[in-house]
Amino acid sequence: MTDPASPARPVAAAIRYLLIAAGCGCLLLAAICVVIASQVFIQTGVFAQSYAMVGLISAMLGCLALMLARVWR
Known part of the structure; x- marks a missing residue:
């Protein structure tokens, strides 16, 4: 069977x-995104909030995907 x-x-x-x-x-x-945001901040002194937010959201989604892949059977 x-x-x-x-x-x-x-x-x-x-x-x-x-x-x-x-x-x-x-x-x-x-x-x-973090590298670009840091470089913009170093060169201009202005915090690139859009790049930082995209980087933060992308990092959370990446960690979530890897955690889901670890427990997927």
């Missing part, structure tokens, strides 16, 4: 790898 959940295993693995890729991409975007 076969397990009815066995065809879902490749789909679950694909979702997990996509979550890992999305999480890493979000964290990379967050790092780029």
Whole structure:
């Protein structure tokens, strides 16, 4: 007798790898936004709030995606 959940295993693995890729991409975007915001602040003395907010949101989404990938079965 076969397990009815066995065809879902490749789909679950694909979702997990996509979550890992999305999480890493979000964290990379967050790092780029923080670097740009810091460089703007250093050069002009004005805080680039939009880049900082995008970086913060992207970092939270990246961490959430990586945490979900870790617990996905």
